[in-house]
Amino acid sequence: MDDTAKPATATLLAVIDRIIPADQDPGALDLGTDHYVMAQLSSQAGLAASVWAGLAQLDDLADTRFNAVFAKLTAEQQDALIALHQQADWFAALAELTAEGFYADPANSGNRDALSWRMIGYQHRLPEGPNGPMPKADMEPGDAP
Numbered sequence: 305m306d307d308t309a310k311p312a313t314a315t316l317l318a319v320i321d322r323i324i325p326a327d328q329d330p331g332a333l334d335l336g337t338d339h340y341v342m343a344q345l346s347s348q349a350g351l352a353a354s355v356w357a358g359l360a361q362l363d364d365l366a367d368t369r370f371n372a373v374f375a376k377l378t379a380e381q382q383d384a385l386i387a388l389h390q391q392a393d394w395f396a397a398l399a400e401l402t403a404e405g406f407y408a409d410p411a412n413s414g415n416r417d418a419l420s421w422r423m424i425g426y427q428h429r430l431p432e433g434p435n436g437p438m439p440k441a442d443m444e445p446g447d448a449p
Contacts, residue, residue: 312359314375316341316398319359322382323402329423332406340405340414341398351397358394362386 317338324332332338345352359374365385366374374382389395405414407424418428 312356312363315359315363315373316355318375318377318382319362319386319395319398320402322379322386323399324406325379332402334416335406335414335420336416337402337405337414340408340412341401343413344401344404354394355398358389358392358398362389 317333320332320338320341324337326334345355362374362385365388366372366377366381369385370377370381374385377385386395405412407420408414410416410418
């Protein structure tokens with residue numbers, strides 16, 4: 305991340321938190337989804353430029369409407385401003401990255417401790433999992449060898 309993007313990091317975290325907020329279950333930030341998103345943005349310069357520019361627009365809009373930076377707004381205020389950007393390409397990309405990080409293999413630096421998998425009842429049963437093949441001793445009848 306370059307120095308011009310650093311002031312928007314709080315905005316990025318706030319938007320990720322609104323995309324998948326915590327409720328009775330952990331939200332995106334609780335599962336480390338922000339680490340996945342940041343890694344993806346650091347490896348995709350064009351996408352990163354678009355996302356950072358969109359986040360700057362959110363901060364400008366927050367300042368104009370509420371005289372505060374986006375990250376300091378209430379959840380309701382944040383949601384209202386996000387709604388104005390939900391059709392923007394940068395927001396669609398950020399929402400997709402957030403979902404990827406939240407539900408992806410924990411080895412990809414999101415989905416800490418596979419918590420989102422447990423929340424939806426997913427059991428990793430692919431023969432080549434995040435830690436290699438499932439040991440035969442751990443297999444149940446019907447599991448792939």
